[in-house]
Structure formats: structure tokens, C-alpha cells
Amino acid sequence: MTDRRFKKRTIFLIAYLIFALLPIYWMVNMSFKTNQEILSSFSLLPQAFTWDNYKTIFTDESWYSGYINSLIYVAINTTISLTVALPAAYAFSRYSFLGDKHVFFWLLTNRMTPPAVFLLPFFQLYTTVGLMDTHLAVALAHLLFNVPLAVWILEGFMSGIPREIDETAYIDGYSFPRFFITIFLPLIKAGVGVAAFFCFMFSWVELLLARTLTSVNAKPIVATMTRTVSASGMDWATLAAAGVLTIVPGAIVIWFVRHYIAKGFAMGRV
């Protein structure tokens, strides 16, 4: 009985994994082809295998600086998001105060704003304060959707930690910052890992705001990629290679937080 059930599940899982990997396989496949081959014929493996697309990316500064720019603002964004979200999530999980529920929902509403709505106002705002085309501009703009998410996730984790722990620490004479950093933070490091992954991911893949707020100096990889659409047609091959390379940093991040995800994310909310 259990064996058959197990088999059914495994078959389903494998089927899904294949479904998940097929488009990625096709992208990898394309990245080793020339544009001409991509557009002229259908083949499961590159007929004229080439590293040229990757070479283009690694040798052309406008390409690889895109990755660096993206990494910079994603790192800034993730750091700020977590730094401000941690105390806020603690406040939401531990205290009730005037307007707490409203503020919590208001935070969430910011995640509901279509970026398209804010494109123009953002452009004007950042031009006014002189932040246009800086990493900080994109990092700040992405706070809009990452901070609420980080607060939301962290609050779930923190609610799972019994309040007695806080009280014991205060009785033992810990100050709030010391308690928070030396005792509380280690307890919710799983939550921090998961929140960091989600912040990283959403900031990494966002295109509209990142493209609007940058032109040259801070141009992110997602925007650089739109360059492949040009008058002379699409540069599919380079785009595919760039796409493959964009997966790498995220895959590394998820490799580091995989245990945290498996070990009980959202204990409090469950």
C-alpha cells in the first residue's frame, strides 16, 4: 500500500521536475548555439557548440557590469530590508499598540501596488533628490515590496518563539539590543535566511523599476538584457547565456538557506 502510494508521489514529483527543467534546459541549449542555429533549425543539442555567447558577456564591460550593478543594489536592498524589518517584526509579534493592525495591513498594501503605477512618480522623486542612476535608488525603490514581505515572514517566525524567553533575558539583566542580537536573532536565524532569500529573489528579478531608475552607471543586468532586442533583431543566444548566468547567484543563495526552509519556516503562523 505505502509502496504504491510512494511510487505515485515520486512519479508526480519527477514529472514536475521535468516540467520545471525543460524551459531551463532549452535556455541552456540556446546559450550554446549561434543565433543562426537557434532560428534556423530545431535540435535537442547544439549542432555547432559554441562558448561565444558567454565570452561576449565576460569580456564586454557593459554586460558584466550589469551583474555587478545588480548584485550591489540587491545586496543593499536585502541588508536594509532585513535591518529595518527585524525590529518592526519584533514589535508586531510581541506588543499591541495604537494602530498596529492597520500599519501591518498598510505595509502589505505596498506590496499590492503595481510598479507601473509608481514608475513616473519614482522617476520624478529620485530626479529631485539626485539619486537617479545610482544603486541606492533601485535599492530604495525595491524596499517598497521587500520590506513588507520581510516583516510578514519574520513576524511569523518570531511569533513561534515563546515570550518567556524575552522575559527571562530581561530578568537576567540583558539590555534590549544585547538580548536581540545575542539571544533572539540566533533563535530565528531560519526566518532571517528565508526572508533574505525572498528579498534577494524579488529584487534580483524585478525589471520595471530597476530599468526606469537607472541609465548607465547603475544599469542592472535585467535592463542590459533588454539591449538584446535591437534594430537588427533579437540576440537570442546572448540573452540565453545571460539568463543562465542570472540563475547562478540565486541558486547559490538557495543552497545556503535550503536547510532553513526545510526546518520549519513559519512555525508561528502554522
Added chain:
Amino acid sequence: MSRIDLDLAHSYKPNPQEDGDYALLPLKMSFEDGGAYALLGPSGCGKTTMLNIMSGLLVPSHGSVKFDGQDMTRATPQQRNIAQVFQFPVIYDTMTVAENLAFPLKNRKVPAHQIQARVGQIAEMLEMSHQLDMRAAGLSADQKQKISLGRGLVRPDVSAVLFDEPLTVIDPHLKWQLRRKLKQIHHELKLTLIYVTHDQVEALTFADQVVVMTRGKVVQMGTPEALFERPAHTFVGHFIGSPGMNFLPANVAEGALSVGGLGLSADRELPAGEIKLGIRPEYLRLVPVGAIGALPATVRQVQDIGTYLLVTCDVAGQTLKARLAPDATPPAVGDRVGLQVLGEHTCYYKNEELMA
């Protein structure tokens, strides 16, 4: 209801080499139908492993489990028709108290009117009748654990009900009440109950037969009296009793017993070699210095525990404790006294095992 025979060993490792690799060392024992048993031992001694093997949550790596002589080693909990209550309350959040209690019966397709009657009866016993329509999730931990107990007891035809430290989360007052309740239920329903605990008071007051375990090994199975009077292993003597048994290294040479160089005359035949004397603090008598057969000792501490006086003495580099009646005249700290260690209650151990 049935008799359960175990003849098995269990290791979580694939190829156990030494004793330490086993969660349960090879053992052979039986639980009679309708008995009230306790598995007693410190945490990590293998008692929960044994319970899970009996209930069918775990298949032993070696040997067999028999119910009424029938091999059930690989049978599921359902086929064994066993009930189990866990350490922490497990309740079905979305259901009411009544639905929670009815769940095991419903899964076995018991007719609705029988379910209702039985749930009513169990709720009555646990004094939860007034809460039947409440959402189980909103209740306190005590109440939730009562529901878990109820779910364990609700099936009238089970082979046995297994309890895995079920009263851990319950506050002391209610604990006592619930334990009495379980005892009463045992008398009324004549179910086989097996109760795992690390609390000796719980085990000794609940069970007719207590199984004492340590490090994956069953060291003694017997009545509470037997465990107290004749511990089969120094561990049992040490673990049971408050405080535990006193142990005194001794030597037997050419039929003569000596403790710390002092000769004593035993009332039993003893084999030669290093042995240990075991004396319950209850049976250790204080006598004047120099009395015949008494060891000279120095009083280190006298504590008034309330129901008795506890006197701690030094004897030949060993510490012994004696329990005196609360109205006895206690010696003063620093006094020289004699201790009568030999008597009919004294136990003799060789290699930690009882020999006489």
C-alpha cells in the same frame, strides 16, 4: 484485549556492532492481558522506543512482537488495534472536542449511535461533558491533553492503551487527579494499560508491574514492593526510592565479609571477591558507637524533610543516608555514631547485579 509478548532488539543503525549501537538491547518479556504496567527509566533509556515497537509505529530491527501468540511484528497500529497517547497533546485543530473523541471510532466505521454513546461516556469520565461542542483548538494544554487521553480510551475493544509520559504538560494538582482517573478507568474497563514515565512516583502508584530500564536494557520487572525491597540491579536501587539506596563497597575473603577493613558477619552465604552492600535509607539504623556489627560513622548533615529526618553520614570514605522518624531525636552534626548496615533487608550485589 490481548497478551503481548516481546522477544526483540532494536537498533536505529543499520549494522549494530556493540551494545551502544542498540536503542533496545535484546529482551524478552510479556505483558498480561488486563494488567497495568509502567515502563520506568531516565530519558534516553529506550522506553519510548519499546512503546513505539509495541504500537507498531516502529518495526524492531531484530526479533518479534506477538499479540496473543500471533506474530504482529510488521502489523500496522490499526491492525494491532492499539491506542497510544503521546507526551504532548495532539488534537485535530479544526474539530470540536466531541469530534476529536469520535475520530478513532469514525475511522473504524463504528455506527453513529454507538459513537455518540461512547463519546458521552468518555467525556463523562474525563469531566469534559460540558465542553463537547467547543472547538478543541481554543482549549488550554491540560484540556487538550485530556482530549488526547480520551481518544486513547474511546475504543472499547483495543488490545492495549499505551501512554508515553502523558502527564508531562499537566500541572501537578491535575496530574494527581488524572492519574487516579486512569487507575479507576483501568478497573472499570479492564483495559491493558502500559504507561511510560521517568517519574518513579507516577510509575509506582499507577502500575501493578513496573519495568525499569536503563541504557536500552530492561534491568528489572516486578511489583513496586519488589523494586523497593529487592532491587535486581544497583541502578534500580539507586533510581527508585527517595533518596535512593545506599551502596557500600565490601570484600568477601574466605567466607568473611569486611567493609573498609572492618569485619562484619553476614546472615547469608556470599561468594568471594569485591561486592557491594545495598541498604535502603529506611532500613539503615543509627546505633551507639561501638555496638556489635555497627560501622563507626560521622554525622555530616541533618535535614528535616517534613515527613522524616534525613541524616547524612560518612563511613570509611563513603556517604550513607538514613531516614529517621520525624519524632526521633536527631544526632548533632559532627557526632560519632554507629551504623547498622546488615539486616534482613540488606541486599548484596556483585557486578551491579543482585546475588543475595
Added chain:
Amino acid sequence: MSVTTKPVNQKAWFLILPVFICVAFSAILPLMTVVNYSVQDIISPERRVFVGTEWFAAVMRDEDLHAALWNQLKFSGAVLLVEIPLGIALALSMPAAGWKASATLVIVALSLLIPWNVVGTIWQIFGRADIGLMGATLQRLGIEYSYTGDALHAWLTVLLMDIWHWTPLVALLAYAGLRSIPDAYYHAARIDGASKFAVFRYIQLPKMRGVLMIAVLLRFMDSFMIYTEPFVLTGGGPGNATTFLSQYLTQKAVGQFDLGPAAAFSLIYFLIILLFCFVLYNWMQRLGQTEKEGGHD
């Protein structure tokens, strides 16, 4: 554990303050700009006329908006209907521990890490009947498939792309929720003779309620705002088959430079999402209110 209420402490506001400042900087000023635009007719940067609620009235009457909204609702509904159950099923079938679990997690998460325009581009090729794996396979199976020519095919392709792209988010959340259920629950269910379905219905689903709420809301919000992927894949076509709200908005704001109506439209758009989320949020809260009170683990 009995239900404990949180102590009242107004000083907690100081802990919220950094978040408040960060988000307010990014949200309130731009929002005010949008509100400002929405009540003016901007003829040129120097010449503006206050028009009150005129744009709002105009937007509400706009037939194209109605079509885009309807399209959007159908799409978001389909997304939730497919991705939530699929994500749960996926989480249930993922291994619990060991290298297999790690490998599965990473593979499942891959699609989330691809920039949205790349997602669109890959599927653009992937779906082409002449050079794409999916298009060619369908063609060989005898299905006349064309996401550029057939409105239904286009719509289904965008949906499939979204399922491929975002089901992992649901799965990761559900998986994390599942892993946090103590073994004792599964043991108790076996002892109680519960069927696999009963275990799912009475243990796993209630315990996943919290994370599923995050998943449902996130997927709803994000699918309601979907822009980049369908824009790259189909450009909204054929016809208006895959023109969703945000695309329509961008056309208005950027394409036609109708700042006033676009701003009014933005606000209406925002309010629609807010309304739906509010309803969903409260509905799901109530659905499991008692469970939340009782959760000790």
C-alpha cells in the same frame, strides 16, 4: 497553552519607525504625486487644470478597462485555482530530508530566480512550433498550436508560463509549513486509524493555513500585477487576448502620455487589488481563527 494577549506598549512604535520611514519614502510621496495627477489635466508641465473626479468617471466608463479587468480576473482566478493545489501537491511529494530534499528544493526554486523578461523570452522560443521544444512537440502530436495566432492558445501559454514560473513559490511555502508539523501528529493519526486523506484534511491542511495564506495573497497580488512576462511573450495579443490590467495602464501612462487618466486608473487599480486582498485576508483569517488561537507549536 492558553490564549495569551500581547501586552500593550506604545513604545513599540519606535521599533516600527525605521520601516515606516523607509516605506513611506518609497510609497507616500509617489502616491501623493499620483493622487495629484489624477485630479488634473496636464496639458504641459507648466499648464495644469484641476478637473476633480472627471478622470475617475472617464476611466470607470472605459470599455477597454472593463475588458482588461475581466481578463485579469479570469487570469488571476485560474492562477490561484491551478497553482495553489499544484503547489501543495508538489510540497507533499517532495522528500523530507537528505540530499534528495536539497536537490529538489534547488531545482524547484530555479524558475523563481530568472528575471521576468528572460522568462518571457525563453517561453517565446520554447513555444514556437518551428524551433521551440514545446511548440515543436505539440506540433508533432498533431496539435495546431500557435500562441501568436490563436487567442486561446496565447492565454493558455501565458497561464502555463505563470504556473511554471510561480508554482514553486507556493510549493516552497507549503513545504516549509509541512516540515514544521511535529511527528507526533502523524503518529497519533496512524494510531487513530486516519486515512491518508484524513491526515491531509485534518492535520496537514490546517497546519499549513498560515503559510498558504501568505501564498494565496502573494500569488493573487502578483498575478494581478503581472506585466513583464506576457508583455515579452505575446505583447498583449493576439488582439487583446492577453492584455492585462498593468499592461493597459502602462500603455496609457507611457504610450499615450495621458497622465491624468493614467493616474486615476492607477488608483482605481490599486483600490481593486486592495479590496480583493482585504476580502481574501479576512476570509482566510476567519476560516482558521480558532486554529490560530490554539497553535502552540
